[in-house]
Structure formats: structure tokens, C-alpha cells
Amino acid sequence: MVLDNKIEELFSEDRINRRIKELGEVFTNLYDITDEVVVICLLRGGFIFTADLVRNIKRNVLIDFMSVSSYGNETTSSGQLKIEKDISVDIANKHVIIIDDIIDTGLTMKEIKELLLKRNPKSIKTCCLLDKEEGRTVNMSVDYCGFKCPNKYVIGYGMDSCNSYRNLPFIGVLDV
């Protein structure tokens, strides 16, 4: 892969992998073998994190995808959430884990959680790889988080800048 040399690495591939193994163990221990668990991946940014995390959860899980948008091509939140693709699995009486790449203002996760709670799941846990706590504009604390993240626009490992860089195996900041 040709890497742009103006990327400063914040979280290495190794460090991400080690943390995901730990999170996988946490979720494995959270549920019983007979529990019905639905993992909901928020597209597109959450796709790599979800793919790696679910392979470390040693339970039978259903996996579905949801797509919302609020950012467009900008690097600050518009504060408007649009559901582009809903899940198709019925979550009533099931345990739900909502997975996103990064939480910034908290709007995305808060609104999705509120929407899914109306469908009567048995429980809902929220999980993100990165938490930009400083960016919060709404009251939203995530249940499980990989790392605290500085208040910078990050790319890689699923996260994009104008849809590029998602396939970087590490997370960094564009040094422009």
C-alpha cells in the first residue's frame, strides 16, 4: 500500500489488536452461552472494528448493519442525523451491542440508542473503538471504549477523510 507520508500514527496496528482482544473477552464474559446477542455495526466507519471485535467474542452473535450520516464530507458534525439504512433483524428480547468507530459529539450513538430502545431489546450496550470525550455536546457516555482519543480528526482502521484512508491498518492524524 502506498502510504501518504503526512500521516502521524496515533494508535498502532499492534496496540489496536491487543485492545480488541481484551474487549472481546469482556463481551464474551458479559453474556451466557444461551443469550441471543445482536451486534449492530454502524457503517461505514465501524466495519473494520466490528469485523475484528466479533471474531474475539466467543458467543453466537447475529450481526447487522445500520448506516446513518451526519458529517458529509466535512470534518465537523452537522448535528443532523439521517438514517440511510436500518437493520433488518428483530431485536425484541435480544441483547444488543451497538458498535461505532468513534464517538465525538455523542449525537449519533445517543440517537441510535434511543431509536433501538423503542424496539424492546433485552439490553443495549454501546461500544466504540475511540472516544473523543472533549467533543461531547450531548449527554452520552459509552459503555465500552477501546481508547480515549485526543480532539483531532483521525483516519484509518475504518475511519475516513472524504472516504479515503479507511484501509489503513493503523489510526493516525492527517498532518496537513
Ligand code: IMP
Ligand atoms: P458524533 O455523532 O459527533 O459522535 O460523530 C460520530 C461519527 O462521526 C462517527 O461515527 C464517525 O463516523 C464520525 N467521526 C467523528 N470523529 C471522526 C474522526 O476523527 N474521524 C473520522 N470520523 C469521525
Ligand code: MG
Ligand atoms: Mg460513523
